[in-house]
Amino acid sequence: MMRTELDAAGIRAAGLRESYQRCRELNARHGRTFFLATRLLAPAQRPAIHALYGFARWVDDIVDEPRIDEAAGAAEARLDAVARALRDSLCGTPGDDPIFAALADTSARYRIDHSLFDDFLDSMRMDLTVTDYQDRAALDRYMHGSAAVIGLQVLPVLGTVGSNADAAPYAAALGRAFQLTNFLRDIAEDLDRGRVYLPADELAAFGVDRARLQWCRTHRRTDARVRSALAAQHAVARAWYRYADTGxxxxxxxxxxxxxxxxxxxxxxxxxxxxTRFAVFSERATVGNARRVRVAGSALARALWARRGDRARALPQVGYFVR
Structure with a gap:
């Protein structure tokens, strides 16, 4: 299947094909829901999406899953090395890791704004030192680089019927919705890493602080105050999904x-x-495989029909989605 996708995208060089394959493997292994959705794209689009996801996942693991034998400051040094290799790659000299080759190729093909990658790395660097966010504005600054820019990166690959600028706010909002969903689902794991990704002032409005969240984590239960606080964040995520849906x-x-x-x-x-009434401290919320298949299956017919349309038939392998 990957060979068909690479052929459709016009990616011929053996080394570059291997780089894209590495990114696809990362997507399939770590982003099951997202990977399933990418199967609905035209084959020519998929390698670029895999490259963008692969890079983001690889960097995220540097800050979230540090090596056991790493000394203090090693993760920051690795991020510095990534930033240097990224600059070199985007200027035409990919680093040793194959992910850089695929990312640089995708960036060039779709003319992705390089500043989006810089913003992403800035937020990843925040994860090394920032453990709490006092208000929504502070969290939004983090989420711009860690979530909104991901939506903006993939937008040229997805393509628009008008200008990218018109669709950009909706793409950014969907990235934020995805990430806030992750923050709610993974609150226990994030606490174990010493982080709280919810605005402290909004939690405090319900009488909740880090100590209260840690109590819930320790006792594997969600008390009434925390349930109310999480429900308010849940409503914010819902609003972002509704807004993104209109785009x-x-x-x-x-x-x-x-x-x-x-x-x-x-x-x-x-x-x-x-x-589950916000039982996020005792179980990890997931979407079952049956629902995944049911939702993706119903969308497949729409995807195939769209590919057969006049615009899809006129689709060049490279450059069509760049506006």
């Missing part, structure tokens, strides 16, 4: 089933959290 029509028809499916499946995690 799906601005995407190229070929890309709409993929994005709609990803949004449906990810918002399904919110459904599961709500169904």
């Amino acid at each position: 799906i029509s601005l995407l190229h028809p070929v890309s709409r089933p993929c994005v709609a499916t990803a949004a449906t499946l990810y918002s399904g995690i919110l459904d599961r959290i709500e169904d």
Whole structure:
């Protein structure tokens, strides 16, 4: 299947094909919901999405899963090395890791703004020192680089029926919705890493602080105050999904089933959290395989129909989605 995708995208060089394959493997292993949604894209689009996801996942692991034998400051040094290799790669000299080759190729093909990668690394660097966010503005600064820019990076690959600028706010909002969903689902794991990714002042409005969250983690239960605080954040995520949904029509028809499916499946995690009455300290909310297949299966017909449309038939392998 990967060979078909690479052929469709016009990626011929053996070394570059191996680089894209590495990114695809990362996507398939770590982003099951997202990877399933990418199957609804045209084959020519998929390698670029895998490259962008592969880079983001690889860097995220540097700050979230440090090596056991690393000394203090080693993760920061590795991020510095990534930043240097990224600059070299985007200027035409990919680093040793194959991920850089695929990322640089994707960036050049779709003319992705290099500052988006810098913003992403800035937020990843914050994870090394910042453990709490006092208000929504502080969290938004982090989420711009860690989530919103991901939506903006993939937008040129997805394509739009108008200008990218028109669709950009919706793409950024969907990235934020995905990430806030993760923050709610993974609150226990994040506490174990010493982090709280929810605005402290908004939690305090319900009488909740880090100590109260840690109590819930220790006792594997969600008390009434914390449940109310999480419900308020849950409502914020829902609002972002609703806003992002209104922008799906601005995407190229070929890309709409993929994005709609990803949004449906990810918002399904919110459904599961709500169904368990916010029992996020005792279980990890997931979308079952049966629902994944059911949602993706219903979207497949729409995806195939869109690919057969006049615009899809005229689709060049490279450059069509760049506006």
